[in-house]
Amino acid sequence: MSEQQTGIPQQVDPLVVRVLAPNPSPFTYTGTQTHLIGTTDLAVIDPGPDTPEHIDAIVAAAAGRPISAIVITHTHRDHSPGSRPLAERTGAPIVGCAPLVLSDTGPRLEAGFDVDYVPDRILADGESVSGEGWTLTAVHTPGHTSNHLCFALPEAGALFTGDHVMGWSTSVVAPPDGDMADYMASLERLMARDDRVYYPAHGDPVESPRRLVRGMMGHRKQREGQILRLLREEARTIPALVERMYAGLDERLFPAAGRSVLAHLVDLRNRGIVAETGDVWSYA
Structure with a gap:
């Protein structure tokens, strides 16, 4: 995959464009990746932090096409706050994970919980949101956070893995909300799937998903x-x-x-x- 530049749309699949947010850090790698799904009407997965230049970049990448859903994997502040200004700009509903209000005084201050997140629709495990030529189905994957969802795009054989599986590092599992037993069970759940590729929120696409997940489980056992x-x-x-x-x-x-x-x-x-x-x- 070619090097990604902040704010520049990059086509990674006929149905998938990614846009990198300007929030690099030791925890976010090069930054949060927002994914636009579809060709006619679009879904936007994880619009990232509330950064005006990134919201502008998402709208520019849509290129006049309507955004029909803003989809959230989990409510860390590098993933969901951009949903509100994007919804104001586009009128699109915010759908996906449940809200989670938890005081977190740990080391990831830039990835504390977004307490202002209010979805228009919460997707339970197995529920979907769809548009012309695309369907996103929620896969409940607690562990990194208790409300974490991945999203399957069967039309592309793809899974959008948020922070549950990343393309550059293992996920941080931080109590009190992060739970190692749940995390390992969620990895086992992904092992049972047959996704062709993962598109994580941080790092490159994962083209050998089961091999990576097997390695991640082995790393935790180690x-x-x-x-x-x-x-x-x-x-x-x-x-x-x-x-x-x-x-x-x-x-x-x-x-x-x-x-x-x-x-x-x-x-x-x-x-x-x-x-x-x-x-x-x-x-x-």
């Missing part, structure tokens, strides 16, 4: 194994685990890594494998 080996040696705090597990990691990402380790620990605790005393975790 992290779990690391935690258990370290706790068998001695009880440790989360920062001590992160220091041992993430050698060479950008220090700006240490807090997020700590949340991911916490997600594993909560899952292991719920399975009766580890225990916590204050901020110290031990092998049960």
Whole structure:
């Protein structure tokens, strides 16, 4: 895939154009990718942050064609706030995931929850929104967030994976809303599908979906194994685990890594494998 430029429409499939938002960061990679679906009337998936230049770029990419649905995978602030100005500009309804109001004081301040998100229609698992020549069907994939949806586009054999599966990194699973057991179950669900390609919100299209998902599941199992080996040696705090597990990691990402380790620990605790005393975790 050729290098993507902010605000420039890029055709990735006869039915799919992507537009990159100007919000690069250690968590968003090159930025949030908004996808426009269709050829006559359009759906817009994840219009991204409320950035006027990005909303202008989406409208320009539509090139006068009507936008009939604004579709949201989840309500982190790098995905859904742009839905409101885009709806005001186009009159399109906002559809997709349920609202989620949760105070998140964690390390991803730019990806905290969009508390002002109000959809016109919530799509349950298996429900669809459609236009001329396209259908988007919701696939409930909790884990990264409890309200996360992927969207299948059967006309292209494609799945829009939001942040559940990304094209550059594994997803952050951060308690209290992020749940490792749910995340792994959602990956298992994707393994059972036969999608030809994934279009994530961050990173390039994934052209070997099952291979990537299998690798992601193996990576999480490896992290779990690391935690258990370290706790068998001695009880440790989360920062001590992160220091041992993430050698060479950008220090700006240490807090997020700590949340991911916490997600594993909560899952292991719920399975009766580890225990916590204050901020110290031990092998049960």
